[in-house]
Amino acid sequence: MKHTMYGYTLVEVVISTLLIGILSSITLPNLSRFLAQNRLDNSMSHVLKSLHVARGYAVSHSTNITVCPLISGSCTKDWQNNIYIFEDRNSNLSLDESEYIIKVVEKVHDRDEFSYPRTAITYRADGSINFMQSGSFIYCNNRYPDLTGNQITVSQVGRVRIKDSDKCEKPSL
Template identity: 30%
Template structure:
């Protein structure tokens, strides 16, 4: 009696590997764009929640609260690196204990671009934002701007997502 052997032949295994390789090569660009879209959505949502946290903290504790990227000299305009939410006594001296860090975000993906048309977002004790309306944009590294997202901070302190499509990334 002849025993039948179970398993794959070398040719069957090679054909399977070739087909899997071709499907992977076709699918990888789609995954890159999907990753850029998900990264953009989650990052702008994280920024929006942090700005909303700053406003809520200002109202709840009756303090001025600032959101900005911090450098040695104070708030900088490099929004790509650590965005910090902190109580603001007006001196920006986190070492002396007057200002306290509430929350830190970042850094973001090295290829992405984050910009805001001001140096900081400041909320007064009543929840009002100082200055005029501002737009904070998050742009992933893709050439297609359709994955770019933005939040708008109004002077009244309201934080909302922008409905504008194809946000320009400078």
């Protein structure tokens, strides 16, 4: 009678576990940086596309469109919250009853910082923005401050561009 054994030997299990451990120790440290870069890219892409939508909507509908974080219906400088794009006919930086929300951009991850030096951006019917609203969005990850593509600049004529920035603080050791 022939006796067949199913399974693995102890040597095979130890070698497999050792190989998995070595590969994990090489890839896992880079995985968190990769995920942080991916989170930054997605967030910045959403903001960039939303600014394009706001500008295009203002031009095509000949109205004022405001982009800002809202708290109790008024624009604030707390860009860590959800960012609202809404029709702002009277340019008062508040969402009034006769005005409506066009789009909402979800807030950035809690571990990351997102800022803009102004309270809001209001696109006019010609595609430009209101006086003294130009500036740069800065996205910083405290653990990896050197991530690429972390600045969106909004010009006075309403155009936006994304680029790398060195404005994030390096962690002190």
